[in-house]
Amino acid sequence: MSTTMSAESSAAVSGAVIRTVIQTQGLSKRFGKTDALTGVGIEVPAGAIYALVGANGAGKTTLIKLLMNILEPSAGSAWVLGIDARRLRGKGLARIGYVSENQEFPEWMTVEGMLEYLRPFYPTWDRALEAQLMRQFDLPAGRKLKQLSRGQRMKAAMASALAFRPQLLVLDEPFAGLDPLVRDELMEGLLDRAPETTIFLSSHDLAEIESFSSHVGFLQQGRLLFSEEMGVLSERFREVTVILESLGAGSGLAGENLSPSWLQYEATDSMVRFVESACRGAETRAELESKFPGARTIEMEPMPLRAIFLAIAKEKRGKPTSQHQGAVRLAADGDSLRPGSGAPGEGSGI
Amino acid sequence: MKQALHIFAKDALHLWPEILVSLVITGLFSCTYRYTWMADLAPGIPKLQYMQKLAEIVAGFVPLSWWILITRVVHAESLVGDRQWWITRPYEWSQLLGAKLLFLAAFVLLPFFAAQCVLLEEAGFRWFEYLPGLGLNLVLVFGILVGPLLALAAVTSGFGKMTLTLLGALVVVILIGVLGAWKDTGGMASYGDDAGGAASFLLVLVCCGAAIVVQYARRMSWMSRLLLFSVLAPFAAAVSLDSLPKLIAMAYPRTKGSVLVVFDPQGGHSPATDADNGRVGVSVPLVMSGVVDGTAVRVDGVRATFESQDGRTWTSPWLPIYGPMHLPESSKAGLPLQVDRKFFDHARSKPVNVYLKLAVTTLKAGVDRRVVLTGQDFSVPGVGICSWNPTTQTMFDTTEVTCLSPMREPDFTFVSVQLNESSCTDDDARDEVPGAGTVGGAMGELSPAPAEFGITSVWSRSVWLNDFGTDVERSGRILHPPPLLCPGTPVHFTRYTLMNRSEVDVTLPQFQLPEFERFTILRKR
Numbered sequence: 031m032s033t034t035m036s037a038e039s040s041a042a043v044s045g046a047v048i049r050t051v052i053q054t055q056g057l058s059k060r061f062g063k064t065d066a067l068t069g070v071g072i073e074v075p076a077g078a079i080y081a082l083v084g085a086n087g088a089g090k091t092t093l094i095k096l097l098m099n100i101l102e103p104s105a106g107s108a109w110v111l112g113i114d115a116r117r118l119r120g121k122g123l124a125r126i127g128y129v130s131e132n133q134e135f136p137e138w139m140t141v142e143g144m145l146e147y148l149r150p151f152y153p154t155w156d157r158a159l160e161a162q163l164m165r166q167f168d169l170p171a172g173r174k175l176k177q178l179s180r181g182q183r184m185k186a187a188m189a190s191a192l193a194f195r196p197q198l199l200v201l202d203e204p205f206a207g208l209d210p211l212v213r214d215e216l217m218e219g220l221l222d223r224a225p226e227t228t229i230f231l232s233s234h235d236l237a238e239i240e241s242f243s244s245h246v247g248f249l250q251q252g253r254l255l256f257s258e259e260m261g262v263l264s265e266r267f268r269e270v271t272v273i274l275e276s277l278g279a280g281s282g283l284a285g286e287n288l289s290p291s292w293l294q295y296e297a298t299d300s301m302v303r304f305v306e307s308a309c310r311g312a313e314t315r316a317e318l319e320s321k322f323p324g325a326r327t328i329e330m331e332p333m334p335l336r337a338i339f340l341a342i343a344k345e346k347r348g349k350p351t352s353q354h355q356g357a358v359r360l361a362a363d364g365d366s367l368r369p370g371s372g373a374p375g376e377g378s379g380i
Numbered sequence: 381m382k383q384a385l386h387i388f389a390k391d392a393l394h395l396w397p398e399i400l401v402s403l404v405i406t407g408l409f410s411c412t413y414r415y416t417w418m419a420d421l422a423p424g425i426p427k428l429q430y431m432q433k434l435a436e437i438v439a440g441f442v443p444l445s446w447w448i449l450i451t452r453v454v455h456a457e458s459l460v461g462d463r464q465w466w467i468t469r470p471y472e473w474s475q476l477l478g479a480k481l482l483f484l485a486a487f488v489l490l491p492f493f494a495a496q497c498v499l500l501e502e503a504g505f506r507w508f509e510y511l512p513g514l515g516l517n518l519v520l521v522f523g524i525l526v527g528p529l530l531a532l533a534a535v536t537s538g539f540g541k542m543t544l545t546l547l548g549a550l551v552v553v554i555l556i557g558v559l560g561a562w563k564d565t566g567g568m569a570s571y572g573d574d575a576g577g578a579a580s581f582l583l584v585l586v587c588c589g590a591a592i593v594v595q596y597a598r599r600m601s602w603m604s605r606l607l608l609f610s611v612l613a614p615f616a617a618a619v620s621l622d623s624l625p626k627l628i629a630m631a632y633p634r635t636k637g638s639v640l641v642v643f644d645p646q647g648g649h650s651p652a653t654d655a656d657n658g659r660v661g662v663s664v665p666l667v668m669s670g671v672v673d674g675t676a677v678r679v680d681g682v683r684a685t686f687e688s689q690d691g692r693t694w695t696s697p698w699l700p701i702y703g704p705m706h707l708p709e710s711s712k713a714g715l716p717l718q719v720d721r722k723f724f725d726h727a728r729s730k731p732v733n734v735y736l737k738l739a740v741t742t743l744k745a746g747v748d749r750r751v752v753l754t755g756q757d758f759s760v761p762g763v764g765i766c767s768w769n770p771t772t773q774t775m776f777d778t779t780e781v782t783c784l785s786p787m788r789e790p791d792f793t794f795v796s797v798q799l800n801e802s803s804c805t806d807d808d809a810r811d812e813v814p815g816a817g818t819v820g821g822a823m824g825e826l827s828p829a830p831a832e833f834g835i836t837s838v839w840s841r842s843v844w845l846n847d848f849g850t851d852v853e854r855s856g857r858i859l860h861p862p863p864l865l866c867p868g869t870p871v872h873f874t875r876y877t878l879m880n881r882s883e884v885d886v887t888l889p890q891f892q893l894p895e896f897e898r899f900t901i902l903r904k905r
Contacts, residue, residue, distance in 0.1 A: 100462045151383070
C-alpha cells in the first residue's frame, strides 16, 4: 500500500482535503501465538461516523491501538489522516482526538487543570468550545479526576478530545458501563461535533451505534467480516419468510438451489426462513418467486443491525440451522466490501 | 522547547512534595557533611563522631531521594504500557525527554552542585576555582547514578516495578562481585585501570543513553531493557572469562631494565598467619635494588606460584599489595603472600620454590614542598589544605597528617618526616638530621582528572607517620612509646607522577615456609 497510499491520503499530508481518513490494508497483529487481528482492510471516508463492532475480544481495541500507533502491526499497513500509523506521533496527533474506556489519566489533575495543561499542545484548541463543553457535560472544574465518577471521567476525557476540533475522533468503547443519562449526554456532545469531525468508534452495543453511525465494520475473532455504509447494509439484508402453498414444497431445496447469500436457512414442511444477505429489491423477490413457485407469500422484512450481526456471527461460527447446505463466502482478508464498492448481491461478501 | 518547559512546569507543580524532601535532604547533606572530615581532624570527640555518623546517614539519603524523584518524574509520563493518556497526545518525544532532563538538572543536579560548592567553601576552598572539577563531577554523577536511574525508570511502569528492577540489577551486580571474589579477580581490579574505568563509564553512559532514547522515541520497552541490561554483560564476561590476568599483563608489560628484586636472607622470618579463603598468609622479606634517584617504586600486586619438592604446585590469584613505597634509600620490605592451607600443610616441612610475578609501578619524583608544622592548617599545592593534630599522638599513639582535597583524591604524594625520639620540647625550630631515618606514607591517586566521582566535593585523606620500628616484639607487643612528631618539625610533601608500569619476575629457590602462628597486636603504654 504504500505502496499503496492513496492519492487523497497523499494529498492530506500537504494539507489538501482528505477524503479517506483511515485506510488499512492486510493489517495484522500477533501477540505471541495468538492472532489478535488478521488481514484487516478498511477505509473510512471523511465525515463518516464509522462504528467498529464485534464481541469482546474480537480485536476492536487492538485495531484502534494500531491506528493510534499505540501498538505496532505484525503485518500490513494503516494510514491515518494521510500518515503512516507507525509514524503517527507528535504533531500528527494534534488533529486526532482519542478516548478510551480504559485510559489511565493523571488522577491528581483537576478537570480544569487537565484542560489547561492540554491547551498549549493543540494549535487549534478552542477555548470557547472548551467552556461550552464544560457546561454541556456539567463538569466540575475544580475537582480532581480521581474524585470523578466513571461517567464524569469519560465526559472530561471527551471534552479534552473535542475542544481542539479534531479532524478525527477515535473512541474505544466510549459508552461502556455508563448509565443511559451520561451516555445520552456524551452522544449528544459527540453528534454536535459530527459535522466537522470524522468519528471512528468501537462498540459491542449494536443498538447504541445503529442510531447514528453512517458506516459499520464487523470484527469477529480478529477478522473483518464486512465494512460498509449503514444504509447499504440495511438494504442488503432482509429476513425472508416464505409460506408454502403445499406441504413440502420447499423442503427439498438443497445444494446448488440454495443461494450462497442465504444465511441461517431453515425449512419446514410449510415454511422456509432465511436471511438474504444480498438483497436487490424486486429483482431478489422475482428470483425467490421462481425458486419457490409454490409459495403462498414471500415476506422480505428489513432487519435491525443486531439481527444482521447475529446472523453473520452464527454463520461464521459454523452454527447454521440444520438443513442449510448453502456455501456462504465471508469477506476474505482485505477484500471486505467497502462502502460504495461493488454492488450488493454480486457475491462480493456477506 | 516551549513544550518541554510546559511539561517541566507541570511536573514541578505536581511533584513539589518530593522536590521539597529532596531539597531538604540535600540541604542537610551540605550542612552536616563537614563533620565527616572534622571527625577525622579531631578524633576522639564524641559529639563529632555522632555528627559524623549522622552526616554519613544523611549522605546516604541523598541518592535515595534522587531515586524517588527520578522515578516519580519519569513515571508521570510512563513509557511502558498502552493505556497512558499522554501517548495519544501530541507530545514530541524529544521535548518530553528534554522536560525530564530539565527537571533533573533543576532539582537534582543544581542542588547537588550548590551543595558541592557549600562543602568546598566550608573546607576552605573557593568554589569558583574548581568549576571544571565541579562540572566533571556532575557529569560523573549523571552517568553513574542519575542516568542509570533515569533509564531504569524509563523501562518500568511503576514505583514497585522500578524498585524490584533496581533490586534485581543490584543482585546481578552483587553476583558478579561474588563471582569475582570467588575467582579472586576483584582485588587487583583497581590498579592500572584508568582506561578501564573510563571505558566502563562510557559503556554505562552509552547503554543507558541508548535505552533512554529508544524508549522515549519509540517506546520499545523490551529493546530498551535489552540495551540497558547489556551494560552488565561485559562485566560478567570479564569475570567469568577470568580476564583479569590478561588485563594485568596488558597494564604491567614485562620490560627489561626495571628494578631488581631478590630474597633478603637477613630480613627475618615472620610467622605464617590466617588469611581469607582458607589460605595462610606468608611474608617474604625482599630487597629491592635499582631504584634510581628521583624515582620510587610501588609494588601494586603479586601473583605467586609455589612448587613443593614433590612437584606439586599452587598458584595464587593476583593479590593487591598495600605496602610502602620503595625509595632509593629504603629498599627492604616484607612482601605478603597467600598460600593455600592444604598446600601449606603439605609442603611446610621442606623448602619450596616460589615464583613471583610483581606488578610494579615506577614513579618519578616531582616538586618537593617542605612545610614546618605549627599546629595550624597549611596549604599544599596539588594536595589541598592539611592539618596535624598534636593531641592525637598523645591520646592515641598515632601520628598523622590529614589533608582535605577539592573534588578528588590529592595528587599522588609521599609525605615524609623525621620523628623525634621520645618527647617534644618547646624548641620551635627542629633541624633535619642528614642521614637520619625518615618515616613516610603516600596519599592520593595518579589520576590527572580534575574530579573523581563522589557525592562529596571534599576528600579527606590521612597519612600515618608512625614508626613502631624495632619496638614491636615478636608477639606484637609495643615495648616503648613510639617516636613523636613535634611542632616545628619540617614535613616533606613530594609529588610523584607515573613513569611506567611493569611486571617483575622473582624466583625464590628453596624457600622455607615459616611456622604457623596467630599474630595479634597488643599495646603497652
